Amino acid sequence: MVAATALTEIDAHPAAGAALDIEQVSHAFDIDGADLPVLSDVSISVEPGEFVALLGPSGCGKSTLLRLVAGLDKPKSGTLREDEARITRPHPSRVVVFQDPTLFPWRTVWDNVALGLEAQGILKSQRHRVDAALDLVGLSSFRNAYPHQLSGGMAQRVALARALVNDPKILILDEPLGKLDSLTRITMQAELVSLWQRKGFTTLLVTHDAEEALVLANRVIVFSDRPARVKADIRVDRPYPRHRGDPYLADLRRQILGLLGLDATW
């Protein structure tokens, strides 16, 4: 397990993260010849070391935006920049953790975590980083296990270690806790915050759980239905660790659910 350090300062290591600028980005899918717009003129500017949660109805295009930030796809219009440099293709400084752990089943836990360093051809001299990343997520004793021997929470922690071993400047989280049971989820949320505080990377988290966004992020961006537009940009000025029962957060949550058109059900 990750030791829950008592760091409460929000921007503990601003230097380790990169700034991210999303400028007037629009994107559309081509489905059977018809254009299906998914992002409409999205502009977001993220400070180095910020933890930004992207919240929106399911299928609104949040995950598409993450793929653009990762460089896996190119936007139809607009630009994305990491520290002023234009994003055109994937780079290990921006690593994605997907909703499914997508560990390679033919590799052991250690070899899965080593993937990034191996792909970049620097594994030989950097083996200690793999051990350190496994330590960080508390799975050193499972180094020789195969993915099918792990529980869902453990697999997702390995996926996290596989991302962190690259020392990313921007960590992109695409609903990484979405499929976990609620207890594992709460533990992993605490671990995420503590990792982010220690490492200081910029974090982009897609979620459709308003509570998760409020417990983790210092900024919550609410999207509209597809095509996604920025509906609200909310600062969450509360120290960590945060409490789910905090009336300030409860109030924000009510506001956010109102923006998503769910205030009646709450």
Next chain:
Amino acid sequence: MSTYSLSDGLASGAPRLSRAPWLASWIRESGAGILASMAWIAFGLSCLWWEDVGDWSRTHSLGIAAFVIAAIALFGTVGADYLGSAGRALRQRAPWLVVLGVVLTLWEVATAKFAWLPLPFFPPPQSIIEVYTDDLPKLLDSVFASVKLQLGGYLIGATVGFLTGVSIGWSRAVGYWVHPVLRFIGPLPATAWLPIAFFTFPSSWSASTFLIALAAGFPVTVLTWSGVASVSNAYYDVARTLGAKPSFLVLKVAIPAALPHVFVGLFMGLGSSFAVLVVAEMIGVKAGLGWYLQWAQGWAAYANMYAALIVMSLLCSGAITLLFSIRDRLLVWQKGTVKW
């Protein structure tokens, strides 16, 4: 309350079972071995008791060998506790030894002793033993020729098939050109090429190698291709965000992910290449077990045919065992693979 009565029933039943526990467990452990020993003694007696109806030179030695096996079965299973893993293995296989002994006894009686089965076509066990002792050099030469031909053709076919499959699965351009050719030529049984192959190739050996390679290559190509094509895009996305170059995506993502499919192809290719091997040896190649079979038939040497068939079956089964053990080693990460 109900648990009380249940455990009472168990307690009262226990003494009845444990009256002679050592005898029950001794019979359970060694009974099959004793039966096996009796079956093999019967086989030995059936060899020695009656006169042979024909002229076979190994009847006496076969009878003695049956007694030796009977002794091994008896002492091996009774004394299994002192023999370690060999003893355990023998105990486990004892029921099969019983069946073998019974079948051999019936075979011996039905052929060599009373000729219930018509004679040259159903040779007795001792005449097959005679082939193994007297015709050994020729048989070994045939085995060597078959293995050489099969191994060469299969390795070429598997390699070419694997590389083709990966290229079609990976590259659209290669797929565009190779796919139609594959669809046109692949389903054709390789044996259909035999007449053409034997006069277009410089030697019957190279023709057969080509045909075996063709038979093995088609399933390997198709299965490798479908394996590579079915690799989830998520794996590529993960690797790309971690900084993987295209060569890494092929060698470290596509190929390992496709490997379970590849082994299905290798297995199917092995089966169909055996068929081509035997037919090619029967028709054109002047060596190998297929040729030996054909030659034995020409001389009405039926015992030689059975002897060659047994060797052939052992070789094919051995080849598949080898393939499966390679697979098990490479695919340890898979759960629940079939045990051969």
